[in-house]
Structure formats: C-alpha cells, structure tokens
Amino acid sequence: MIAEPAVSERADGKPPSAAVSHLRRLEAESIHILRETAAEFRKPVMLYSIGKDSSVLLHLAMKAFHPGKPPFPLLHVDTTWKFREMIAFRDQRARDLGLDLIVHTNTEGLSQGIDPFTHGSARYTDVMKTQALRQALDLHGFDAAIGGARRDEEKSRAKERVFSHRSAAHRWDPKNQRPELWSLYNTMLAPGESMRVFPLSNWTELDVWDYILLEDIPIVPLYLAAKRPVVERDGALIMVDDQRMPLLAGEEPRWRSVRFRTLGCYPLSGATISTAATLPEIVREMMASRTSERQGRMIDRDSPASMERKKAEGYF
Amino acid sequence: MSYHEAPTIAATDVPRLEQDDRPTLRFVTCGSVDDGKSTLVGRLLYDSKTLLDDQLDALASESKTVGTTGGDLDFALLVDGLQAEREQGITIDVAYRFFATKLRRFIVADTPGHAQYTRNMATGASNADLAVVLVDARKGVITQTRRHSHILSLLGVRHVVLAVNKMDLIDFDGDRFAAITAEYLTMAGQLGISQVQCIPVVAPDGDNIVAASARIPWYTGPTVTAYLESVDVAGDVSQRPFRLPVQWVNRPHAEFRGFCGRIASGTIATGETIAVQPSGRRTQVARILTPGGERDRALAGESVTLTLADEIDVSRGDVLTAGSAPQVSDQLAAHLVWFDDEAMVAGRRYVLKCGAASTGTVITTLKHRIAIDTMAQESAATLEANQIGYVHLSLDRPLVFEAYRDDRDMGSFILVDPISHRTAAAGMIDLSLRRATNIHWQQLAVDKPVRARLKQQRPCVLWFTGLSGAGKSTIADLVDRRLAELGRHAALLDGDNLRHGINRDLGFSNAERTENVRRVAEIAALFVDAGMIALVALISPFRNERELARQRVEAGEFIEIHVATPIAECERRDPKGLYRKARAGELKGFTGIDDPYEAPQAPEITVDTSELSTDAACERIIRYLREHDYL
Numbered sequence: 001m002i003a004e005p006a007v008s009e010r011a012d013g014k015p016p017s018a019a020v021s022h023l024r025r026l027e028a029e030s031i032h033i034l035r036e037t038a039a040e041f042r043k044p045v046m047l048y049s050i051g052k053d054s055s056v057l058l059h060l061a062m063k064a065f066h067p068g069k070p071p072f073p074l075l076h077v078d079t080t081w082k083f084r085e086m087i088a089f090r091d092q093r094a095r096d097l098g099l100d101l102i103v104h105t106n107t108e109g110l111s112q113g114i115d116p117f118t119h120g121s122a123r124y125t126d127v128m129k130t131q132a133l134r135q136a137l138d139l140h141g142f143d144a145a146i147g148g149a150r151r152d153e154e155k156s157r158a159k160e161r162v163f164s165h166r167s168a169a170h171r172w173d174p175k176n177q178r179p180e181l182w183s184l185y186n187t188m189l190a191p192g193e194s195m196r197v198f199p200l201s202n203w204t205e206l207d208v209w210d211y212i213l214l215e216d217i218p219i220v221p222l223y224l225a226a227k228r229p230v231v232e233r234d235g236a237l238i239m240v241d242d243q244r245m246p247l248l249a250g251e252e253p254r255w256r257s258v259r260f261r262t263l264g265c266y267p268l269s270g271a272t273i274s275t276a277a278t279l280p281e282i283v284r285e286m287m288a289s290r291t292s293e294r295q296g297r298m299i300d301r302d303s304p305a306s307m308e309r310k311k312a313e314g315y316f
Numbered sequence: 317m318s319y320h321e322a323p324t325i326a327a328t329d330v331p332r333l334e335q336d337d338r339p340t341l342r343f344v345t346c347g348s349v350d351d352g353k354s355t356l357v358g359r360l361l362y363d364s365k366t367l368l369d370d371q372l373d374a375l376a377s378e379s380k381t382v383g384t385t386g387g388d389l390d391f392a393l394l395v396d397g398l399q400a401e402r403e404q405g406i407t408i409d410v411a412y413r414f415f416a417t418k419l420r421r422f423i424v425a426d427t428p429g430h431a432q433y434t435r436n437m438a439t440g441a442s443n444a445d446l447a448v449v450l451v452d453a454r455k456g457v458i459t460q461t462r463r464h465s466h467i468l469s470l471l472g473v474r475h476v477v478l479a480v481n482k483m484d485l486i487d488f489d490g491d492r493f494a495a496i497t498a499e500y501l502t503m504a505g506q507l508g509i510s511q512v513q514c515i516p517v518v519a520p521d522g523d524n525i526v527a528a529s530a531r532i533p534w535y536t537g538p539t540v541t542a543y544l545e546s547v548d549v550a551g552d553v554s555q556r557p558f559r560l561p562v563q564w565v566n567r568p569h570a571e572f573r574g575f576c577g578r579i580a581s582g583t584i585a586t587g588e589t590i591a592v593q594p595s596g597r598r599t600q601v602a603r604i605l606t607p608g609g610e611r612d613r614a615l616a617g618e619s620v621t622l623t624l625a626d627e628i629d630v631s632r633g634d635v636l637t638a639g640s641a642p643q644v645s646d647q648l649a650a651h652l653v654w655f656d657d658e659a660m661v662a663g664r665r666y667v668l669k670c671g672a673a674s675t676g677t678v679i680t681t682l683k684h685r686i687a688i689d690t691m692a693q694e695s696a697a698t699l700e701a702n703q704i705g706y707v708h709l710s711l712d713r714p715l716v717f718e719a720y721r722d723d724r725d726m727g728s729f730i731l732v733d734p735i736s737h738r739t740a741a742a743g744m745i746d747l748s749l750r751r752a753t754n755i756h757w758q759q760l761a762v763d764k765p766v767r768a769r770l771k772q773q774r775p776c777v778l779w780f781t782g783l784s785g786a787g788k789s790t791i792a793d794l795v796d797r798r799l800a801e802l803g804r805h806a807a808l809l810d811g812d813n814l815r816h817g818i819n820r821d822l823g824f825s826n827a828e829r830t831e832n833v834r835r836v837a838e839i840a841a842l843f844v845d846a847g848m849i850a851l852v853a854l855i856s857p858f859r860n861e862r863e864l865a866r867q868r869v870e871a872g873e874f875i876e877i878h879v880a881t882p883i884a885e886c887e888r889r890d891p892k893g894l895y896r897k898a899r900a901g902e903l904k905g906f907t908g909i910d911d912p913y914e915a916p917q918a919p920e921i922t923v924d925t926s927e928l929s930t931d932a933a934c935e936r937i938i939r940y941l942r943e944h945d946y947l
Contacts, residue, residue, distance in 0.1 A: 022340060022421060024618070027607050031619035032578045035564040039632055039672070063607040066621070068568030151412045158411045178739045179435050179655055181442035182728045183578070184669050188737040191917065202423065204414050
C-alpha cells in the first residue's frame with residue numbers, strides 16, 4: 001500500500017499557480033469544514049467506514065491538523081458482515097497513523113441473530129447499522145459525527161446541509177433544515193442534539209478517485225480487480241467472503257476478475273466484472289462508466305424514497 | 317436487470333490532474349413555481365451526458381408513475397429529490413447538482429420558487445457566481461422575479477442569464493420576448509446587476525439549452541450552455557489585501573504553534589509582516605504549511621497553517637492581515653434577509669457569526685424595510701420571515717471585517733437565535749458606524765496582572781446561577797464575608813439590587829432579561845479588569861447568556877456555581893412569596909414555573925442547599941478557590 005499522507009515530506013517547493021486547481025479547492029473547503037468541526041464541538045468523532053470516501057476523509061483530517069493528529073477518534077460501526085480485507089485494512093490504518101479507533105457492534109442485534117440473508121436488507125440495515133450507530137453516538141456522548149457522504153451520491157443527499165442537524169432522537173428533518181450560506185455554519189445545539197458533518201459534500205465520485213490517485217491514498221484492495229469467488233444472485237455478483245453465506249440451489253462460486261465500486265457488508269455489495277487492477281485503470285474505467293456507484297448497493301433499491309426514509313431515521 | 321460489465325478501457329492515458337483543470341462555475345437557478353427550473357436543470361444534466369444508465373432507467377420508470385409529463389421523460393424528477401416534492405410536483409429545498417462539459421465544471425443550486433422559501437434562494441445565491449433566472453413567457457416579469465433579482469443583487473451576484481421559458485406556448489413570439497427582456501433589463505440596471513444575457517428557451521424540449529433552436533430562428537445569441545461555458549465571472553480576490561480568519565490554533569506539542577484558516581483574500585509569503593486583528597500586534601510569518609506541503613507563498617482560497625516569528629496571542633476569531641488595515645468596529649450597518657418564522661426584535665440578543673468570529677449582538681435599530689416589488693424604503697417596526705431590511709447592530713466585541721461589496725467572506729454574517737438555535741437571518745455588512753476604522757484597544761500601562769499582584773489574588777467572576785429562592789444571594793454574601801476576612805477584595809453584584817439601580821429600566825421579557833444579564837456580565841468583567849473578585853448572584857436562566865458572560869473574561873476567570881436546590885424546596889421556602897404569586901397566575905414568565913431554567917451542563921462548582929448548609933456551601937467554594945490558586 002502506498003505512501004503516508006505526511007504533509008511536510010511532500011514539499012515540491014513549486015510556486016502556487018495563479019488559481020487554485022479544482023481538487024485543491026475541494027481539499028481546502030473540506031479542511032475548512034474539518035477545522036470548524038474541531039473548533040465548534042465539544043466531542044466530535046469521525047465515522048470511518050473503511051471505504052474510499054472514508055480513506056479520503058481520513059487523509060484530509062491528517063492534513064488539516066498536521067503536524068498534530070486529528071483531535072477526534074475514529075468510529076467504525078462493525079456489522080460483523082464486512083469483508084475480511086476491510087477489517088484488516090481498518091486495523092492497519094489506525095495502527096499506522098497512531099489514531100484512536102472505536103469499534104462498535106450492536107451486540108443486541110447480534111445475539112438476536114440478525115443477518116442480511118434471513119432478515120432482509122432493510123431490517124438488517126436498520127438494526128446493525130442505523131441502530132448501532134445511534135447506540136455508539138449515545139454511548140460516547142458525541143455531539144458531532146463526521147461522515148464521508150457526498151451530494152452526488154443520491155437525490156436526498158443532494159439536499160442535505162454540510163452541517164446537518166439531528167434531534168435528540170437522531171432524526172433528520174429535511175423540511176426544517178438550517179439554511180447554509182457562504183462558508184458560515186450554524187453549529188449551535190441544545191442538550192442531546194447532535195450534528196452530522198459532511199466535508200465531502202461537494203465532491204463527485206470521480207473527484208474522489210482523482211484525489212486518491214493524486215495523493216497516493218491507501219485504499220482497500222477490494223477496489224482493484226482480482227480473481228474472487230462470486231455467485232450471481234438477483235442480478236448482482238456477490239462475493240463469497242466466508243462460510244456464513246448460504247448457497248442456494250444451483251449456486252456455485254466462480255472465480256472471476258471483479259472489483260467493487262462501493263464497499264459495505266459483503267452480502268449487500270455487488271461486484272463489477274473488471275480487469276482494472278491499478279488506480280489509473282480504475283479512473284479510466286470511471287470516466288467511461290455508464291452506471292452510478294450506488295447501482296451495486298442493494299439497500300437503495302427498496303423504494304425510490306428509501307434513502308430519504310433511512311436518513312430521517314438516523315442512517316448515515 | 318443483469319449485472320453490469322465494466323466498459324473496455326481506452327488505450328489513452330488518464331489525463332493527469334494538473335492538466336485537467338477546467339474551472340468551476342457555481343450558479344443558482346431561480347424563478348417562480350412552475351416556471352420550469354428543475355426541468356431546466358434536469359435538461360442540463362441530461363444533455364451534458366452526466367446521467368448514467370441506471371439513473372436514466374430510474375428516470376424513465378418514475379416519469380411513468382409519478383411524472384407530470386404524460387409518460388415522457390420528466391426532467392424535473394432528476395432534481396426534485398425529496399419524496400414530498402415528488403408527490404406535490406414542486407421543489408421545497410435547495411438541491412446541489414454537479415455536471416461538467418468539455419470546458420467547465422458546474423455546481424448548480426436549484427432553489428424553490430415559493431414565496432415562503434425565499435431563504436433557500438438566498439442560500440443558493442450566497443455562493444453563486446451567476447444566476448439563471450427563469451420566467452414563464454406567458455407571464456413575463458412578476459413579483460417573484462423582482463424579489464429573486466433583488467436578493468441576487470444584495471448577495472452580490474452580478475451575472476444573470478434570463479431564461480424566458482415556454483416560448484412554444486406563445487408561438488415563439490419575438491416581440492413578446494423583446495418586451496420581457498426590456499422590462500427585466502430596466503430592473504436589473506436599478507439593482508446593479510451589470511451583466512444580463514436573455515435567452516428564449518423551451519426547457520422540456522431542449523430548445524437553446526445546448527443546441528440552438530430551429531424553432532426560434534430570430535434569436536442569434538448563445539445557448540444557455542454556451543453562455544455558461546464562456547462567461548467571465550472572475551473577480552480576483554488574490555489581488556486584494558491579505559486576510560486570514562483564524563479558525564483553529566494548532567498546538568500539538570510545545571515546539572509548534574500554528575494558526576489555521578482558509579485565506580479569504582490576497583497572498584502571503586514567509587518573512588512578510590502581518591498584523592493580528594483586532595489587537596493590532598505585528599510580527600512576521602515564519603512558516604507556511606499547506607495541504608500540499610511547506611511552501612514560501614500561499615494565496616486566497618487555500619487552507620493553510622501559519623507559524624509566526626514571535627509568540628503573540630492569537631485565538632480563533634482573530635484575523636491575520638497584511639497590507640491596508642481592515643475595518644474594526646463594534647457598531648455596524650448591514651442589510652438583513654430575515655429567515656426565522658419568529659420576527660426580528662430590536663433590542664433582543666442574537667449570536668453573530670462572521671468568518672471564524674462569533675459574538676453577541678443586538679439589533680439597535682431597524683432603519684428601514686425594503687419593499688420587494690418597488691424596492692422602496694419603508695419604515696417598519698420589525699422584519700418577518702423573507703423580508704429584507706437595513707439595520708444597525710451593536711456588537712459585544714469589535715469585529716474585523718470588510719464591506720460585503722468588497723469581500724464576500726469578510727463581509728457576510730449570520731444571526732443565530734440563542735434560544736431556538738435557528739438561523740434567524742443572513743447579513744451583508746455595508747459600513748462601520750464609527751468613522752475611525754482603526755480604533756485599537758488602548759494598551760494600558762497598569763494592566764490586570766499588575767493590579768492582581770497588588771491584591772495578591774487572581775481576579776475572577778463567581779457566577780451563582782439557580783432558581784429563585786435557591787440560596788444564591790445568601791451563599792454569595794457568605795463568600796463575600798469570608799473573602800473579606802481573608803483580606804481579599806471582592807464585590808457582590810446581586811440581581812435584585814442591580815434592578816434598583818443600573819437595570820431599573822428593564823422589565824422581565826426575554827429580551828429585557830437578556831439585557832439584564834449582559835449588563836451584569838459587563839460590570840463583572842470590569843471588576844475583573846480592576847483585579848477584583850466579582851460575585852454575581854443572578855437567576856440567569858439561559859445557558860447561552862451565561863456562556864456569553866463567560867466569554868467576556870479570559871479562560872479560567874469564570875467560575876460557574878450552580879446553586880442546584882430542587883424547585884420543590886425553593887417553592888417550599890418561597891422567601892419572597894413569588895412562587896405563590898406565580899402559581900396563582902399573578903406573575904407571568906416566572907422561571908421554573910412557566911419559563912424554562914436551563915441548568916449548567918458543566919459548572920465548575922455545584923451546591924445544593926437542600927443537602928448542604930449555606931456555611932458548608934461557602935466553605936466548598938473557598939476550598940475550590942484555594943485549590944485552583946485564586947487565593
């Protein structure tokens with residue numbers, strides 16, 4: 001995996017160009033948002049989902065507070081159904097960067113045996129992700145949770161604020177959002193309320209990949225094509241990551257060259273047939289792509305408004 | 317649906333980022349309801365090939381089920397993201413969309429046309445370089461068009477595309493188009509909108525969106541896309557004096573002290589002299605850390621960390637400046653766009669946020685309201701939601717700023733209601749009401765440390781808060797006596813007593829209570845400056861006001877003492893008979909009965925006189941002062 005985001009070592013000594021380039025402008029805006037969060041909240045936390053957006057977010061946080069460390073811990077909501085490579089990557093990154101990592105699992109859901117195969121993606125996501133996240137935020141008393149969501153991901157995301165208010169019950173009220181003007185953020189909270197903060201709001205998926213390429217940011221190898229055992233189910237290619245996945249009649253895992261555009265729980269993440277095994281190849285593939293990244297996500301398909309409803313209930 | 321095969325990779329190399337530097341244009345769309353804004357934006361996305369196959373599939377299926385176009389592609393569905401909007405067929409909140417052409421990247425804020433949602437339009441306009449204003453060719457320039465254009469002008473948007481939509485419904489009548497254009501240009505001229513391009517379009521069919529319309533041969537100007545790709549909106553903030561609002565002080569270890577922020581304007585180089593505002597102290601820039609590494613120069617728009625040659629006091633909210641001095645004042649005149657459903661109250665306190673600075677403020681006067689339709693100034697007592705006015709503001713602390721017309725970042729602010737926490741208004745600073753723009757704090761020869769040494773004590777505020785009858789005054793009085801016995805110099809500010817003197821003009825409305833607390837906080841701060849220990853006994857029910865009082869003095873100088881006697885016990889004692897009156901309805905707005913008391917979340921000291929004698933409470937406080945080196 002690739003170089004560390006050590007800021008000072010990267011000095012190129014070149015004079016700045018007359019205008020700040022597109023990615024540098026996005027980077028500057030995100031760092032501004034991260035610093036506002038650190039300055040304005042009592043106890044912020046960064047949601048670390050291990051995916052490419054989280055990798056970029058973490059990289060930006062390292063830069064924002066360099067030569068110090070980010071003044072907040074990382075929180076990973078572990079459903080226990082993440083790809084094994086993701087967990088290994090997560091632990092390695094936290095160790096390499098010397099950061100405080102909190103891992104939270106909804107043990108109640110676990111003991112009830114909630115899993116994505118028998119309980120369906122909607123119920124499973126609610127219990128093991130949405131409820132788990134709320135538990136973790138309440139348990140530690142975090143008043144701001146920084147996430148890597150982008151406005152280009154999905155229609156209800158496009159309307160969300162950079163600093164998005166949550167009631168004491170973690171609910172998002174889309175019709176009653178605080179107006180957000182210039183770079184001024186209203187960060188005031190009543191007791192029990194909290195804020196979700198989205199520093200990557202104005203990034204697109206391509207920007208994220210461009211930036212990963214530019215900055216050599218480490219990512220989970222699952223984003224790169226390799227031969228992996230997959231089965232075709234409901235029109236998606238699901239990787240058989242461990243023994244817990246029940247195979248249906250006639251299903252036989254086949255080793256195919258695939259990669260993932262988004263990562264989450266392996267039973268809910270559809271793979272793409274691809275031979276793009278390097279970052280430049282991925283970016284090239286992206287530029288020619290005719291489908292959106294969420295196409296591989298099972299949970300958005302429930303209904304056209306499913307993401308809006310999940311978000312109102314506290315899903316990230 | 318079958319799984320998607322990734323497309324074949326082209327043989328050409330990916331363009332390196334430094335080469336792919338298409339500039340970004342941020343624009344906002346506005347117009348009245350049903351003028352077709354969302355359709356226009358959806359059409360721009362569609363025609364720029366930004367939409368992907370699965371999104372097009374979803375659009376086709378949703379057009380059939382919830383579309384308003386009889387099964388044809390309903391482009392508005394691409395941007396009307398919230399379920400409620402799709403059901404009602406209208407846009408209720410601002411949505412941000414991204415697309416790119418060969419020449420430029422675009423971020424578009426699609427904003428609603430309802431009168432009651434004007435605040436969202438102002439939001440979208442605040443970061444826009446340009447606005448696309450839609451009018452319905454059948455209706456022409458209407459009240460909403462004037463209102464939106466006025467907001468654009470106030471928010472400093474100088475470039476407008478007037479898209480005259482639904483030309484097909486007036487049979488592509490060129491004379492009608494010319495009349496609408498003429499009316500709009502007259503209005504834009506009055507508003508100071510300098511650049512207007514008028515384009516006749518049919519958004520659902522794509523006429524003059526990307527391709528020139530064969531149905532409108534008499535129009536020979538650019539299409540919407542061609543204009544957006546070529547218009548020059550650059551106002552180079554790098555040419556202005558250097559301004560860096562300090563967001564965060566980075567002190568990872570004793571050897572490093574960096575000041576972080578995004579440069580609002582100008583450029584800076586190592587070795588250059590900067591001034592810290594508002595203190596006015598000067599030093600040189602030692603190092604410049606940027607996200608791309610350490611450099612010897614940085615410019616507007618970059619998020620940087622500076623270290624300075626000298627150890628001088630800089631905190632969040634200060635502004636590092638070079639070149640001509642910025643304006644510094646605590647008395648401002650500004651335009652306000654009122655957002656909150658609760659109307660503006662002159663004399664009431666709000667929290668003002670400008671850059672990284674935050675301070676309490678009072679709107680002293682509403683000079684006039686601006687009638688949207690005629691742009692006339694009219695006298696008014698208040699501003700309701702979606703109204704625009706010109707006000708005078710009095711700030712608790714001097715603010716470092718520039719006029720909004722010169723610098724959007726340094727001249728804009730929001731007002732936050734300290735109780736509801738809603739964003740009450742957006743403001744654009746016009747000018748300072750004090751002629752001298754460079755009043756700095758007089759550096760006094762005899763300062764606080766000198767006075768404190770004289771008294772052999774660390775000056776501080778002991779702020780007793782709690783319900784009526786909790787025992788605040790009794791305990792404060794005991795502490796005052798104990799301090800006198802110990803040879804220390806204190807002063808007791810009692811809420812009831814002050815209401816007979818300096819605060820006798822104040823009643824008990826929320827606004828007046830706020831002012832009461834503010835005055836007491838100011839007096840306490842003066843005592844601290846004089847090297848004394850100020851004891852304040854005041855119900856002070858609102859957390860934010862106590863927080864503002866805390867901010868009036870330096871860190872470590874404010875000791876919040878929560879006299880946390882339970883309300884049942886206070887009511888049982890009822891030393892002044894007030895609870896009885898409140899229960900009988902003879903006293904309105906009584907804290908704890910029909911008005912809230914917001915208990916401190918992290919007071920330095922908590923005492924409960926239902927568990928602790930007043931003497932024991934007093935000793936606990938004295939012990940705290942000793943243990944923390946105040947005595």
